[in-house]
Amino acid sequence: MSEWGYVIGEEDLLPLSLGCAVLGTGGGGNPYLGMLRTRELIRAGAQVRIIPFDALDDTATVYALGSIGAPVVGVEKIKRGDECLHALRALERTTGRRADALISEEIGGSNGIEPIAIAAQAGLPVLDGDGMGRAFPEVQMTTFFIYGQACSPAAVADDKGNVVTFDPVDTMYRLEALARAVTVQMGGSAGMCTAPMGMAFIRRAALPGTVTQALRIGRAIVDARATRADVLERLLVVADATLLFTGRVTAVVREMKGGFSVGMAMIAGNGAYAGCTARIAIQNENLVLWVDDAVMACVPDLIMMVEHETGEPITTELVKYGLPVAVIGLPAHDLLRTAQALDVVGPQAFGYAGIDYDTHRL
Structure with missing residues (x-):
């Protein structure tokens, strides 16, 4: 070696x-x-x-x-x-x-x-x-x-x-x-x-x-905080991510089911998204993002909530009422976007038969 x-x-x-x-x-x-x-x-x-x-x-x-x-x-x-x-x-x-x-x-x-x-x-x-x-x-x-x-x-x-x-x-x-x-x-x-x-x-x-990708993203967050730069802006650039929504969490429904944590988070929009409502389906991870009932992103692409000012990632067990969040999206790796992979990790694999991944991919 x-x-x-x-x-x-x-x-x-x-x-x-x-x-x-x-x-x-x-x-x-x-x-x-x-x-x-x-x-x-x-x-x-x-x-x-x-x-x-x-x-x-x-x-x-x-x-x-x-x-x-x-x-x-x-x-x-x-x-x-x-x-x-x-x-x-x-x-x-x-x-x-x-x-x-x-x-x-x-x-x-x-x-x-x-x-x-x-x-x-x-x-x-x-x-x-x-x-x-x-x-x-x-x-x-x-x-x-x-x-x-x-x-x-x-x-x-x-x-x-x-x-x-x-x-x-x-x-x-x-x-x-x-x-x-x-x-x-x-x-x-x-x-x-x-x-x-x-x-x-x-x-x-x-x-x-x-592993080095995760290090690079994390270092960008830490450095932006230390230098009082715009953490969200830095995160979007370094992670090659897209801003999908900003707002405040208004409700969280969560339960243990079959060994999974499943539920839904609701977010009232602000800023450019004022007057809009988002919801995110959860099965341990964030699976689908809707904005005013339109699908904005879905698995296998990555959907993540971060605290708006600090860029702190908000894991599903810590989502709670009142949190100010930004929802960002990252495209999945090509190995997850093949027909063979989508049979296992696409929307249909999670029961969302009406969502076509290729229509909503980031």
Whole structure:
């Protein structure tokens, strides 16, 4: 393995958490808690190197991991911190293949930081990429599974040391159903690791550069705050995002359903959007944005609420009445825009049969 890459320092963790929260489209777990766990590991002497795909040859074995469950549970039920490590070790025992590197299932939210925390414990590097370029609520919604990752073995682990391994599993949808059911029994959140992948597959199916993308977005927010620049304006430029709406949250409906946090946020417009009303459908993440009943954006494109003045990303479990927000949109990666991918992560996959993605893509 090459020594290419970038060593994550404590000073990187706040920008990384902010960038992951933006890319998380409201989900992926609370990034602040993930930042705190990782900070303590680094302060204790752990070192984690972020490496590009070219740093490993085709014989290397890579495991993808992240948390599974509802974001609101992740705030109320604090992790022990080694759940994903236990799931990883279970798969290494099952397959007989030791990990050469880790990669995030999703760069969004706390899950963008989770592989760094686990790598710090396991002494492994983390690949600069992920399987979503954002966050999605279901296990099968990664470019890894969409483009051919094995459905098993996979494992989930909880904060009490319980580990459940799934092998064999016939489809990625079955894996989602089984893992979700076990996660509910584990209290609504758990750590998960999926089947090992080779680097030739990673180079074909993963989204490259998303860790450094999150760092770049987060650093722009931090720098704009420090220099008293217009944070929203800076964020739009650096993230290559579009301003979709501004206003104040007037209502939030949220409930736990089938292991997911589902609901709707309502926003009364202001400024250029005065007199307009927006609503955002939520299933862990923000899925669809309507303005006055017209679809403005939808999955797999990224829809994110940020606090208007500070650019602070507002995850779905923290949306509340009265918040002044800007809603921004980012186009999804091309790997998420193919017909094959849209069958898994497009509007119809979430039950929005009447929304055509190609008509509303950013």
